Amino acid sequence: KAGVTQTPRYLIKTRGQQVTLSCSPISGHRSVSWYQQTPGQGLQFLFEYFSETQRNKGNFPGRFSGRQFSNSRSEMNVSTLELGDSALYLCASSKEGDQPQHFGDGTRLSIL
């Protein structure tokens, strides 16, 4: 059974640009969550999607947005990139919200 797949693995952008990250969940999983990991703030919850609807959102500015498609694949978009957005972005999927989460390998985003 394939795991959670995130693309791309690495990305370099400059300030002011926007970026889109992709996450394909484990087959049969309907919940997809996104997290940001930085050395200073640790792992922080961004948002969760379930059946194409955003079910919950963390404390991040509106520049961070996401969506989920009918096949449960999810994308995360960050607009007007700032230096502080440099981080490892992790996606996790689960069957339902309370079920175990399984993480992808992450996308490492660097802002120059």
Next chain:
Amino acid sequence: GIQVEQSPPDLILQEGANSTLRCNFSDSVNNLQWFHQNPWGQLINLFYIPSGTKQNGRLSATTVATERYSLLYISSSQTTDSGVYFCAVRYGQNFVFGPGTRLSVLP
């Protein structure tokens, strides 16, 4: 919101030693997971353990939900156990991570 604490923050062991990592949380939670993040950043599921005790090889975990803590035991540690260990709890609709315990196992 909920507070999730982990101790110790850092741990250095000699290969073959045993260790106990602790996770405390400040409110009732719906579930709890332990993860190992390896040096390449991959988060590996260790246990899904909202309550009770589970074992998987050299690792075991115990969660006492009524007392709001969980313990992760690592026996006969190996250098490949190095990395950061996180506990994470489901609190309402949020999934909240602790700050992690950084484990270094020396050969």
